[in-house]
Amino acid sequence: MTMPQDAELDRLTLGFVPLIDCALLVVAREQGCFADQGLEVTLSRQNAWSTLRDRVAAGLLDGAQMLAPLPLAMSLGLGRAPCDTLAPITLGRHGNTIALSHEIAEASGARLTEDPATSARALAAYLTLRGDRRLRLAMVYPHSCQHYQLRQWLSLGGIDPDEDVEITVLPPPQMVEALAAGRIDGFCVGEPWGSLAESQQAGRLVATGAQLWPGSPEKVLGVTRSWAHRYPATLARLIRALRDASEWLMADPAHLRKARDWLALPPYLDRSMNHLETLALDSGHIAQQLYGPGILRPDPDAAGRFAEHMDQQMRRHGRRLDRATLEECYSPVHFDAATHQ
Secondary structure, eight states: OOOSSOOSOSEEEEEEOSSGGGHHHHHHHHTTHHHHTTOEEEEEEOSOHHHHHHHHHTTSSSEEEEETTHHHHHHHTSSSSOOOEEEEEEEEEOOEEEEEEHHHHHHHOOOOOSOHHHHHHHHHHHHHHHOSSOEEEEESOSSSHHHHHHHHHHHHTTOOTTTTEEEEEOOGGGHHHHHHTTSOSEEEEETTHHHHHHHTTSEEEEEEHHHHSTTOEEEEEEEEHHHHHHOHHHHHHHHHHHHHHHHHHHHOHHHHHHHHHHHTSTTTTGGGGTTOSOOOTTOGGGTTOBOSGGGOSOOGGGGHHHHHHHHHHHHTTTOOOOHHHHHHHTOSHHHHHHHTO
16 A cells, blocks of 8 residues: 555554444454554553543553543643643544433433433422432543533533532443442443443433534544644544544444444453444434544534533633634644545
């Protein structure tokens, strides 16, 4: 294969958190898309977003699957010292689920319907009758779509996220166990953890991120700005490999099943995938998760929903969101250069 430009690096280590929307990274490795671009890529599992964030910032990872708001939070210095970080390609849209414990879902009557406000109002009515303690709900990271979508869903029912419930942080792989053990009463997390809780009868899905924020980016590839500037040809090959993985994934329904089997391997998601037969896009189990070619190009305007929430958080501490930083984080310039758009 003839490469348009020699890559500065041929061996990379990319981080991921065990979620279905690491699929493009796994497909690119297992299907040989990275190898076709002359890259030898090791995928390094990280169980917490804060650990992944710090390892990218320290240069211990070349890049990583990231929560869509994370490059912006890192660049703005939210949660740690500032580290200019870019999102040169989107890895997936949608994919989050909100679940309540089986006990609370049964008692409140909250369930997944076409309108997420229905389940939020059911929970609000239950809380009014109960009135003895605040529920403890988990999300994955303070600056995440999961946090913002959980708060928005609660607000649909007239529930004050700061006063009426307690919101805590848990890594995604710990959510189902914590729910089953009664340490939390519900959560918002990326798949497959919500549907796994439901399949184990530990919880019930009551809303999805696709309902709350249709079309919004959920995961991106994140690299530091200094890394992107130092290794532009390597980044271009990385982008093309992920584009090729996306095209392969969408080319045949059988490829969705093959990708599911790869994700179920022990280095990736292992037994947490056993309840899913495939990655079919119309499956409620993956909350209308989208990872096809048409969603890959980053767009600052598409970041508007979570950027608004981040701005509100910053204003409470006397700061404001910098639009220039937002536009640089989610600029399509690297994607367009790599794919000649």
